[in-house]
Amino acid sequence: MEKNIQLNPQELQIQGLLDRYLASRNTMTEAGTAHIDEDSLSAFVEGTLNAREAENVTSHLVDCGFCRHASAELIRLELAFAEEEVPSAAPSSSEPTKMSEVLGRLFSKIFGTADGAVFAHEEKTEGEEKAEDEDEKGQ
């Protein structure tokens, strides 16, 4: 706690009392509601959550030690990276010629699979579907 707050003797006493009282509260008890989701938490930390939603979040943070601690850590982190340069939101004009390579490398590292498996979610081509149909019929 910083010591530069100027208080009269009684306020100083109450500050000390409050300090110990707050530390002694069982603040890790979870609030009755679910933890705050990452989307709302990050918006709250950036001060961009509107009043209507911020009211519920603030109330939850008073009761939930986990979410409050998370928010405090994120405030510190936000400040630490505040001076980072924000890049332009507009995409660059160069073509992403090696994107498959980038994603392939990344996901083969994560999943230990070959590059091709990365795009396993992609829709099959008409030819591939026909070939599969024929295979199934053959079986």
Place this chain on the structure above:
Amino acid sequence: MNEDLQRHCEEIIGQMYARCHENAPNFGVTHECFSSSLNATIDRFSSSGDKTLTIKDIDDLLGQIQADDLFLAIACANGNERAWWDFDHQHRSYMERVARHLARTEMDATDIVDAVYEQLYGTRIVDGERVSKFATYSGRGSLRGWLRTVIWHSLVDRHRAGHDEVSLDEMTENVGEGTAHASFAEPPVGGETEMVDQITRDRYRKVTVKAIESAFGSLEDHEKLILLYYHVENLKLREISRLVESEDSPLRAWFQRKSQTREKNPAGRIHESTVMRWLEKCYAKVLQSFRTQLLSEDGIKDGEIEICMQLATQDLTGNSFFGLLTASRTASDVSK
């Protein structure tokens, strides 16, 4: 939502989509997809309060949306290659710096970024659809702020997975409020006079505990939160002032509600000294409420308040008062 409001939403969303599409025509995001994401945010916003939504509410909400960030996130959630390339190009090194800042080792940082990429891409398939973490981003904060939060949570989950026997609460307790549970050291009791003295002291202590609890409880939530940030989470004034830096911050607006300064300069920068004043006001409020509670509820006389304060202050040098607070809280929890 009535038809006029619905039409207004559609109009604004249409304008936002046109701007984003112009900025990133290769992302392959359809109007329907963009609109669906924003309508989900509006629905959520609508259900967060009892009041009926107005056109101004919608304008404020949509006006705050980081539309280009949201557009990029939707495109990535859809698996658009161009969008992934842009995302990687714009944010990967930033994510690595954040992870390095939080993680203990370089290897941990790299692993975390990879794990976050895995979540962002989505490896879970539900009803034949890949579930990307990007789908949970609403655009209410910046994409980078959201990424910081996702990285932080990933680190906590990772830590938790490596410490199966430790619950998340225990872990964060060790981080944040580790010294919170000391035992109550019973002072030694001597002869009859000392016993009477001890009974009196205990009475004062009990009413003091009750009064401080009640005084804190009488504060508004934003006042309680700032005190908790300062005293429990040990946030510095500078860090708290950063939290309320945005002119639109509701926390800032709540503190400035009755302030003359706000009318003169509502958009002024919040300095550490301002946060300090807010804290001072909170202490003054707690003190006032504390005194009122002792005088009116507990039958303590004006002169005795000083004794209560002095006793509590003396006890603060050790753990006895602190222990009594914990004991009192436990007893009241049990009685519930």
